[in-house]
Amino acid sequence: MVDAVIPRGPKPRPRFSRTNIMLYGTLIVVAAYYALPLYVMIVTSLKGMPEIRIGNIFAPPVEVTYQPWVKAWSEACTGINCEGLSRGFWNSVQILIPSVILSIAIASVNGYALANWKFKGSEVFFTILIVGAFIPYQVMLYPLVIILREMGLYGNIWGLVLVHTIFGMPILTLLFRNYFTSVPEELFKAARVDGAGFWGIYFRIMLPMSLPIFVVAIILQVTGIWNDFLFGVIYTKPADYPMTVQLNNIVNSVQGVKEYNVNMAATLLTGLVPLIIYFASGKLFVRGIAAGAVKG
Amino acid sequence: MTSVLVKDLTLKFGALTVLDNLNIDIPEGEFLVLLGASGCGKSTLLNCIAGLLDVTDGEIHINDRNVTWEEPSGRGIGMVFQSYALYPQMTVEGNLSFGLKNARMAKAEIKQRVARAAEILQIEPLLHRKPAALSGGQRQRVAIGRALVRDVDVFLFDEPLSNLDAKLRADLRVEIKRLHHNLKNTMIYVTHDQVEAMTLADRIAIMKGGIIQQLDTPTEIYNRPRNKYVAGFIGSPEINFFEGEVEQGTFATGGERFSLEGYAFQGAATAGAAWLGIRPEHIVSGGSAKDLPVTAEVTVDIVEPMGSDTLAWATLAGVPLRIRMDGQAAVSTGDRILIGFDPARASLFDKTTEERL
Numbered sequence: 057m058v059d060a061v062i063p064r065g066p067k068p069r070p071r072f073s074r075t076n077i078m079l080y081g082t083l084i085v086v087a088a089y090y091a092l093p094l095y096v097m098i099v100t101s102l103k104g105m106p107e108i109r110i111g112n113i114f115a116p117p118v119e120v121t122y123q124p125w126v127k128a129w130s131e132a133c134t135g136i137n138c139e140g141l142s143r144g145f146w147n148s149v150q151i152l153i154p155s156v157i158l159s160i161a162i163a164s165v166n167g168y169a170l171a172n173w174k175f176k177g178s179e180v181f182f183t184i185l186i187v188g189a190f191i192p193y194q195v196m197l198y199p200l201v202i203i204l205r206e207m208g209l210y211g212n213i214w215g216l217v218l219v220h221t222i223f224g225m226p227i228l229t230l231l232f233r234n235y236f237t238s239v240p241e242e243l244f245k246a247a248r249v250d251g252a253g254f255w256g257i258y259f260r261i262m263l264p265m266s267l268p269i270f271v272v273a274i275i276l277q278v279t280g281i282w283n284d285f286l287f288g289v290i291y292t293k294p295a296d297y298p299m300t301v302q303l304n305n306i307v308n309s310v311q312g313v314k315e316y317n318v319n320m321a322a323t324l325l326t327g328l329v330p331l332i333i334y335f336a337s338g339k340l341f342v343r344g345i346a347a348g349a350v351k352g
Numbered sequence: 353m354t355s356v357l358v359k360d361l362t363l364k365f366g367a368l369t370v371l372d373n374l375n376i377d378i379p380e381g382e383f384l385v386l387l388g389a390s391g392c393g394k395s396t397l398l399n400c401i402a403g404l405l406d407v408t409d410g411e412i413h414i415n416d417r418n419v420t421w422e423e424p425s426g427r428g429i430g431m432v433f434q435s436y437a438l439y440p441q442m443t444v445e446g447n448l449s450f451g452l453k454n455a456r457m458a459k460a461e462i463k464q465r466v467a468r469a470a471e472i473l474q475i476e477p478l479l480h481r482k483p484a485a486l487s488g489g490q491r492q493r494v495a496i497g498r499a500l501v502r503d504v505d506v507f508l509f510d511e512p513l514s515n516l517d518a519k520l521r522a523d524l525r526v527e528i529k530r531l532h533h534n535l536k537n538t539m540i541y542v543t544h545d546q547v548e549a550m551t552l553a554d555r556i557a558i559m560k561g562g563i564i565q566q567l568d569t570p571t572e573i574y575n576r577p578r579n580k581y582v583a584g585f586i587g588s589p590e591i592n593f594f595e596g597e598v599e600q601g602t603f604a605t606g607g608e609r610f611s612l613e614g615y616a617f618q619g620a621a622t623a624g625a626a627w628l629g630i631r632p633e634h635i636v637s638g639g640s641a642k643d644l645p646v647t648a649e650v651t652v653d654i655v656e657p658m659g660s661d662t663l664a665w666a667t668l669a670g671v672p673l674r675i676r677m678d679g680q681a682a683v684s685t686g687d688r689i690l691i692g693f694d695p696a697r698a699s700l701f702d703k704t705t706e707e708r709l
Contacts, residue, residue, distance in 0.1 A: 251425030
């Protein structure tokens with residue numbers, strides 16, 4: 057007779073159960089699938105051209121060289137201009153910062169007004185704004201060119217900032233409105249009894265309470281605007297091209313040798329900003345999204 | 353002197369009438385409780401008085417000043433909410449002083465008022481804590497303090513104790529009563545809890561469907577409810593109702609005939625279809641029952657012992673009957689017991705209008 061084990065305390069969970077093998081096996085496969093291209097890019101960017109020509113794209117570099125990175129950043133040519141990606145980087149920064157600040161500032165006030173200071177027709181206004189999110193960008197490209205030209209902003213960085221602000225409005229307003237709607241209404245009432253007005257309640261009550269949603273908005277806007285190619289290429293002059301446009305021009309240049317290592321390094325450099333944002337704020341991002349989702 | 357005057361107040365949301373031509377006159381220093389089931393318009397009325405909702409028609413006067421178009425902060429009211437509504441990012445001190453800072457009061461004066469409110473409510477050790485670090489009772493005290501510092505004429509309470517557990521609710525109820533006794537401000541208090549209403553109020557306004565059913569002292573409402581709704585709403589366990597006919601000083605129902613000797617009719621005694629209501633605690637059982645004008649013998653169906661008293665269920669005239677007995681009463685299911693009641697303590701309501709007869 058086998059000794060019967062008396063069930064007591066925590067139930068034993070075998071580490072190599074069938075469920076665990078399935079679960080972790082799937083996770084590893086999926087992770088490898090997504091990580092492999094990144095691996096190839098990093099490895100290639102650290103190789104010299106002779107080594108690349110051998111053709112083993114999965115092999116680690118025999119001779120590690122940082123020259124492709126240096127070249128991509130400060131020497132690669134687009135047309136007659138040979139300053140590398142650095143110029144595009146600073147252009148992107150100059151476009152990014154005002155666009156993010158402006159769009160979030162306006163959208164958060166919009167969302168606050170729509171959530172807490174309902175006016176006649178506010179629901180209709182909100183619906184129109186949301187419908188705006190579903191209209192394809194391409195429809196509005198040419199009209200916007202004309203509008204910017206008439207305003208004297210065409211080909212100017214501020215014209216692009218304005219475009220980014222406008223196109224960020226529907227989704228950001230929705231985000232902020234839903235978040236502010238989830239803030240208990242009694243808090244808003246209490247502040248009114250305490251004599252705070254529209255801006256007083258916004259700055260002193262609502263803003264300090266909504267850090268998570270601001271983080272979400274910043275992440276959305278930074279990655280969205282940084283990765284934008286279409287608006288950048290249409291609404292700016294070559295001297296003001298953002299990093300993405302410049303990357304395209306470097307990678308797709310038809311003259312001379314295809315420098316795969318420089319292209320890889322340039323692509324990684326361009327993708328670095330959103331990547332850093334995700335890694336640095338991933339937890340806050342999830343928390344913000346979840347906060348909005350649970351409370352409605 | 354009139355403290356709060358509500359005149360012909362009507363509030364509509366589209367086609368829905370929430371408050372219908374309401375009139376209340378609240379003298380200075382009175383503790384008025386607005387009582388009713390959820391959706392009766394009691395909180396809406398409070399929000400109208402506070403100025404948080406625009407009225408469709410009518411006027412609101414506070415301290416003889418027409419404040420119908422005033423902002424909430426300009427009305428001389430302080431409000432306490434069910435969810436406390438404390439500003440989570442501010443300390444207790446910040447919460448208390450927020451309204452005063454908005455009114456651009458001098459710093460020294462703010463400090464003095466916060467200190468006084470903290471002393472009255474015994475929250476001095478908590479002044480530098482954030483609301484998240486407070487218990488429910490402490491939070492509600494801070495919320496009361498926020499109204500207190502503003503030195504207002506009228507306190508508005510919107511179900512302030514509903515989020516607290518039973519024991520804390522009883523404690524804070526006494527504290528609010530003590531606060532009213534000390535401050536002597538006018539207070540308007542919304543609740544759906546009849547115990548809070550009965551214990552706190554100078555007068556109770558029972559509301560239903562946006563209309564005040566009865567506005568009276570707690571004793572009057574308990575003893576002489578003006579209509580069947582009020583009688584059924586006040587009292588726990590609920591009042592017993594019999595459907596029948598009033599004829600020649602008696603009430604006939606389901607084969608029984610109760611004497612109405614001693615019942616004080618509103619006007620002349622009228623015959624006709626009616627409801628008779630008798631509270632479970634006014635039904636006497638045992639030896640003293642046999643001397644009462646109305647007596648009957650019933651079988652006990654179910655016994656619910658509650659310690660302080662015992663609720664027995666029986667059937668009389670085909671209707672389930674609740675009888676409230678002493679907690680020590682030796683009664684069990686199946687017992688035949690003699691019960692009786694005094695018609696003077698009963699209430700009669702017209703069958704169709706449901707108004708008191």
